[in-house]
Amino acid sequence: MLNLLAISGSLRAASTNSALVAALARNAPEGCRVTVYDGLGLLPIFNPDDEGERTPREAFDLIDAVTSADGVIISCPEYAHGVPGGLKNALDWLVSRDAAINKPAMLVHASPRSAYARAALAEIMRTMSFALFEETALEIALLGKKPPEMESILAEPVTVLAMRDTLSAFADFIRRR
Ligand SMILES: Cc1cc2nc3c(=O)[nH]c(=O)nc-3n(C[C@H](O)[C@H](O)[C@H](O)COP(=O)(O)O)c2cc1C
Known part of the structure; x- marks a missing residue:
């Protein structure tokens, strides 16, 4: 079973x-479990002085979740042509x-x-030595x-198939490594 962490x-x-x-x-396919990370809004603002013994519990929780996952999935909006501060803050802790x-x-x-946030996030994650599946x-x-319309799009068979196919391709990438 592959454990994937989604942020x-x-x-x-x-x-x-x-x-x-x-x-x-x-909609995870057989052989994959996707867990959603829900601590983004609880993370203190990253400060290198707070690493080591002073690392806050919330940051440890994130580090542990990423360490124990077989793979990480990120879905992220763009704010002012950049990566939102909350996600960048989480990545900085790593x-x-x-x-x-x-x-x-x-x-x-x-x-x-x-497009700007996608490119910036990919660059940040490559720099951090994530193995990016592209x-x-x-x-x-x-x-x-709005939520009702979102849920109906996400429940459409074509959408469910696209999600399963993508997760299966990512799982194959992980298993090949
Ligand atoms: C402060 C702010 C800045 C934004 N800047 C951009 C932008 O530069 N480019 C863009 O495509 N969308 C921009 N958007 C739109 C969001 O990226 C878009 O609404 C996204 O779907 C929101 O994601 P969410 O529904 O997960 O919150 C901005 C939204 C906000 C709130």
Whole structure:
């Protein structure tokens, strides 16, 4: 069984990115379990002085979750052509650890826009030595949708198939390594 950790870069209650990662968790193919990380909004702001013995519990929880996952999935909005501070903060807590080194990771997209954030996030994650899976890109157009409409798109058979196929391709990538 592969354990995948899914992270949404949005803290919004009606977030499209959070809806996408929740749907991935519901639709994981056989042999994969997707767990949604829910601690993004609880992380203190990263400060290198607070590493080592002073590392906060919330940061340890994130480091442990990434370390014990076989792969990481991120779905993230774009804010002002960049990566939202909350997600960048979470990644910063991982920079000087081993958790990200060679950790398989995949970006998925809930918006057809956000080209700047996609590129920036990929660059950040490559720099952190994540092993980025880039052969398949899952994009489900949820931008601007309200929760009932999101849920109906995410329940469509074609969407469910796309999610399963992408997770299976990512799982194959992890197993090949
Ligand atoms: C402060 C702010 C800045 C944004 N800047 C951009 C942007 O530069 N480019 C873009 O494509 N969308 C931008 N958006 C739109 C969001 O990326 C978009 O609504 C996204 O789907 C929100 O994700 P969520 O539903 O998971 O919260 C911005 C939204 C906010 C709130």
